[in-house]
Amino acid sequence: xxxxxxxxxxxAFVLPVGIFVFLKLFGRNEFxxxxxxxxxxxxxxSGCVAASHPYHVPDSIRxxxxxxxxxxxxxxxxxxxxxxLNQLDRVREQTAHDPVRLTAGELxxxxxxxxxxxxxxxxxxxxGAVNVVMIDKRGLIRxxxxxxxxxxxxxxxxxxxxxxxxx
Numbered sequence: 001x002x003x004x005x006x007x008x009x010x011x012a013f014v015l016p017v018g019i020f021v022f023l024k025l026f027g028r029n030e031f032x033x034x035x036x037x038x039x040x041x042x043x044x045x046s047g048c049v050a051a052s053h054p055y056h057v058p059d060s061i062r063x064x065x066x067x068x069x070x071x072x073x074x075x076x077x078x079x080x081x082x083x084x085l086n087q088l089d090r091v092r093e094q095t096a097h098d099p100v101r102l103t104a105g106e107l108x109x110x111x112x113x114x115x116x117x118x119x120x121x122x123x124x125x126x127x128g129a130v131n132v133v134m135i136d137k138r139g140l141i142r143x144x145x146x147x148x149x150x151x152x153x154x155x156x157x158x159x160x161x162x163x164x165x166x167x
Contacts, residue, residue, distance in 0.1 A: 033159045035140035037125075048122035056139040061123045066135070070101040072163060074156070076147055077105035077120045077131045084131070084147035094157055098164055132156065136163070 037055035132145040145152040
């Protein structure tokens, strides 16, 4: 009976401490948000020129949306529903003090309506309901999201947090 108690105490106390020490020394608690289209080619959408991989958003397009002071740029494209606007307001509030830029996808020129649609599809590979993209300073696409979907925006906010801690 005495051996049973010793065995039980060993399992109850020493084993968890050993596992904790092992994980502390050799484990890694790290999340990663890998860039899209680095290992695989971007999708070939109709009306767009095929892009190669690793894919970077062209500098001419990136310069229209990004700022040198921001680590991440979140670009959204119209039309947005009221739920989409609410979710983007939430993103704006939660990233207000971070080096994150939230900007509309419409370009500032008069003929930009057609250009914005082609940029959305051919540079950021957004199709269908997916209307938000996140890019980093290097022009890598870090995520594509649907503004109307709260879970997608929660994922965007989580990925922003992970990327800002990592980079």
